[in-house]
Amino acid sequence: MRWDNLTADPAGDRARNAALFGADAVTTRTFDTPEFRGVTFHEIRARSIVNRVPGASRMPFEWTVNPYRGCTHACVYCFARKTHSYLDLDTGLDFDSQIVVKVNAPELLRRQLGSRRWQGEHIAMGTNVDCYQRAEGRYRLMPGIIAALRDHANPFSILTKGTLILRDLDLLKQASEVTDVGISVSVGFTDSQLWRTVEPGTPAPERRLDVVRTLTDHGIGCGVLMAPVIPFLGDSPAQLRATVRAIAASGATSVTPLVLHLRPGAREWFMAWLEHYHPYLVRRYERLYAEGAYAPKWYQRRITRQVHELAQEYGIGPTRAGMPRRLAAPAEPAEPVAPATPEPTQLTLL
Numbered sequence: 001m002r003w004d005n006l007t008a009d010p011a012g013d014r015a016r017n018a019a020l021f022g023a024d025a026v027t028t029r030t031f032d033t034p035e036f037r038g039v040t041f042h043e044i045r046a047r048s049i050v051n052r053v054p055g056a057s058r059m060p061f062e063w064t065v066n067p068y069r070g071c072t073h074a075c076v077y078c079f080a081r082k083t084h085s086y087l088d089l090d091t092g093l094d095f096d097s098q099i100v101v102k103v104n105a106p107e108l109l110r111r112q113l114g115s116r117r118w119q120g121e122h123i124a125m126g127t128n129v130d131c132y133q134r135a136e137g138r139y140r141l142m143p144g145i146i147a148a149l150r151d152h153a154n155p156f157s158i159l160t161k162g163t164l165i166l167r168d169l170d171l172l173k174q175a176s177e178v179t180d181v182g183i184s185v186s187v188g189f190t191d192s193q194l195w196r197t198v199e200p201g202t203p204a205p206e207r208r209l210d211v212v213r214t215l216t217d218h219g220i221g222c223g224v225l226m227a228p229v230i231p232f233l234g235d236s237p238a239q240l241r242a243t244v245r246a247i248a249a250s251g252a253t254s255v256t257p258l259v260l261h262l263r264p265g266a267r268e269w270f271m272a273w274l275e276h277y278h279p280y281l282v283r284r285y286e287r288l289y290a291e292g293a294y295a296p297k298w299y300q301r302r303i304t305r306q307v308h309e310l311a312q313e314y315g316i317g318p319t320r321a322g323m324p325r326r327l328a329a330p331a332e333p334a335e336p337v338a339p340a341t342p343e344p345t346q347l348t349l350l
Contacts, residue, residue, distance in 0.1 A: 035134055039072060039097050046102040049109050050123065061124040061157070065109060067141040069100035071129035073161060074201040076273040077228055080128045082265030091265035092272075096201070099135050106144025113152040122180075123149065123156045132162025134201070143168055150175035157182035159225060161202045163211050172220055183222045185212050188258075189234035190243050197277055198230070209250040216251040224250070227258035229303050231288055231295060232281050240306055248314035255316050257307040259300050263293045 027043040030036070051064050070084060074096040081091035089098050102108075112118060125131050131142055146168055149156045156179070158165065165172075165183070175181050189195070190205045202208075215222040224247045229235050234243075247255050262270055267289075275282055288295055 031138070036138070039099060039135075041135065042098065042100045043103045044100060045104045046108060048112075049102060049105050050112050050118075061122055061127075063121050063123045064127055065105070065123050065125050065131075065145060066128045067102050067105040067131055067139075067145065068129050068133060068135055069102075070095050070098055072096060072099065072134045072201045073130055073199060075161075075199045077198065077230070077260055077262065077266055077270050078129070079261065079263045079266050081269060082263060083128065085265060092269045095269075099133075101135060101139055102141070103139065105141050106148060109145055110148040110151070113148055113154055120152070120154055123154060124159070125156065126159035130160055130162055131158065132160045132164040136162070136164055143171055146171045146175055150178060153178040155180040157184070159184045159186060160211075161186045161199070161208055163203045163207050166211060166214055169214070169218060169220075172215075173218060176220055181220070183215055183220060184225045184256075185209070185222060185252075186225045186227055187243065187247065188226055188228045188230065189239060190246050191234060191239060194230070194234055198233075198273070206246070209246055212247075212250040212252050216253070221253040222251075223254035223256065224252040225256050225258060226307060227256075228260035229257055229307075230260050231299070232284060233278065235303060237306070240303075241310055244307060244310035244316070245314055248311070248316050252316060255307060255311050257304050259295045259303050261294045262289055267293070 029041045029043060030039070031041075049065055049067070051066065053062050053064060069087075070089075071078065071080070078095070081095045084091050084095045084098070087098075087100070089095070125145070131145075136142055142165075146156075148154075150171065156175075160183075172181060172183070185208050187205050187208050192204065195202070195205055209224075212222045212224060226243060226247065229240070244255060271282065271285065274285060288299070294300070
């Protein structure tokens with residue numbers, strides 16, 4: 001396995017030659033328990049945990065925190081599979097079973113948030129691999145991460161397929177009192193047969209929607225990223241309607257569709273899965289994705305229009321993100337002043 005070439009900024013803007021960790025910092029463990037059988041964990045002490053998103057990315061945020069690399073969710077389409085090739089691991093089974101754990105993530109994040117250079121920008125989590133995958137149940141990195149963000153009133157968002165996020169409900173509520181917190185759960189479809197083969201390591205879609213319901217019941221608005229919408233397998237009008245109806249029933253604040261995209265690393269693994277389970281669709285996929293990783297614009301627009309129309313029908317409103325709140329400085333005691341003649345005052349809304 002190759003560690004030393006893994007840099008904080010793969011695009012090479014500022015730290016092309018700075019390794020995140022060295023081979024001497026890696027401890028490899030296996031656990032003989034049913035949920036982790038066949039999984040190897042590589043515990044490392046990272047040198048950096050707040051990562052800048054490459055400028056060419058389509059993501060609407062600039063900074064991310066990823067306490068894990070690799071994911072036991074084993075979603076066959078996961079775009080993050082390519083990152084395992086940087087470690088000389090394959091993007092298929094190794095991505096599902098060779099998990100890198102940044103065990104010092106909470107303390108490192110707290111130190112970076114306290115740096116004078118940090119300006120309090122929004123931090124996104126769960127955008128590469130799921131921070132609430134099964135490994136989090138053992139390593140418990142997210143409570144320390146959320147606490148650090150809360151204590152610095154730093155805005156953040158989490159995207160997850162994991163029900164384990166409910167373990168940290170109290171921390172999320174505390175953080176939402178001092179800063180802008182955005183939670184999204186990923187549910188691309190409600191078809192149980194499709195789920196079992198394409199997302200074998202994830203909680204069932206209905207369990208994820210239970211997470212949405214619980215969060216909203218506790219005053220934490222939660223949107224649903226309807227992703228991925230899988231062409232020819234999860235995109236029929238009846239399937240889209242069933243999914244949006246279930247999302248609406250969960251109390252989601254918004255629904256955002258995202259059509260399957262197949263980047264290098266994920267594309268090979270997904271097409272092998274397709275050949276095994278749905279060989280009659282291979283040619284159709286080759287034509288649909290002939291131009292690259294993304295489905296044609298006309299197809300994406302069609303899915304987006306259908307989902308938005310269904311969302312309107314079922315009463316799912318748009319998300320209205322608030323401005324990040326900051327911790328207020330303690331107020332100084334007011335000095336007593338002599339009564340004065342009242343003067344006109346300007347009323348304000350806030």
